[in-house]
Amino acid sequence: MEVERKFYNEYIVPRVVNGYAAKHGDVPYQVAFKMKSSRRKLCMTFCGGVIISPTKLLSAAHCFAENPSVCQKICGNQGPKRTLSHTYAVAGNMRNYDAYSEDSAEHGQWRTLKSVIYPRTYKFPKDDIAILYTSKPFHFNNNVGAIPIAKKYIDYHGKCLVSGYGRTSRQGTSSKLLLAHLHLLPNRQCSRRFRKNMRKFVCTDTIVNDVGKGDSGGPLVCSKTGDPNEGPNGVLVGIVSGNQPRAASFFTRVSYFARYIERNKATLTQPIFILYTTFLLLKN
DSSP states (O other), X not given: OHHHHHHHHSOOOOOOBSOEEOOTTSSTTEEEEEEEOSSTTEEEEEEEEEESSSSEEEEOGGGTSSXXXXXXXXXXXXXXXXXXXXXXXXXXXXXXXXEOOSSBXXXXXEEEEEEEEEETTOBTTBTOOEEEEESSOOOXXXXXXXXXXXOSOOOOOSEEEEEEOSBSSSSOBOSBOEEEEXXXXXHHHHHHHHTSOOTTEEEEOOSSOBOOTTTTTOEEEESSOOOTTXXXXXXXXXXXXXXETTTEEEEEEGGGGHHHHHHSXXXXXXXXXXXXXXXXXXXX
């Protein structure tokens, strides 16, 4: 389809624009996936993620998939890795660049990854969701904790909170985790903008605030949704996927994949490499 080709060919750069700096405890469910950079011993954030249990995380499939062209375009120049042994999931850390540290209030909690799973049917932006497992649990406290996932299909309205470490413009990158409240688009309006059925996505308007490179895989959290799984801090409704200029930012709709997420329990014992799983279409 012509519309599908546009997703691949257009310069897709989601970014947190006009956001504000996060403080410890603002978004305890936020994870930064970091890899060693060329800046001495520092690790740089290449994608975001979300804590949904002490050892189980969500992110975008394109952050870890085998197709380097997509990840290099969306995530930055690091590209995907066949192994995860040098990738860290870091929680409670507000910095884009930071040196590896043991658990601390300043540098957060650093965990290596055991495995990552994403749908066999993934082809960006289709089914752009990944489930990751850490080698050991995160210790929950005021700065690190889980967020419940949405289970009910809802046509969301109003504003929701997005967070990320990514670019603030084509040239600029934030040194800290940024937050922004994005205005949601009704499903029908989202589908009209993209000229395709966007029922697997949640869309936000990009006029004022937006999401960006390095933000991929991060959370879109809403409150007062009516979802039966919503907690006191809201509910995870979307995973940052991408942006089409002059159209909207789009997020993988978490409720569509709720059963898929729950089926993949944190009891895996696979070695450290990227895994494919059979993906069953879910009915809402």
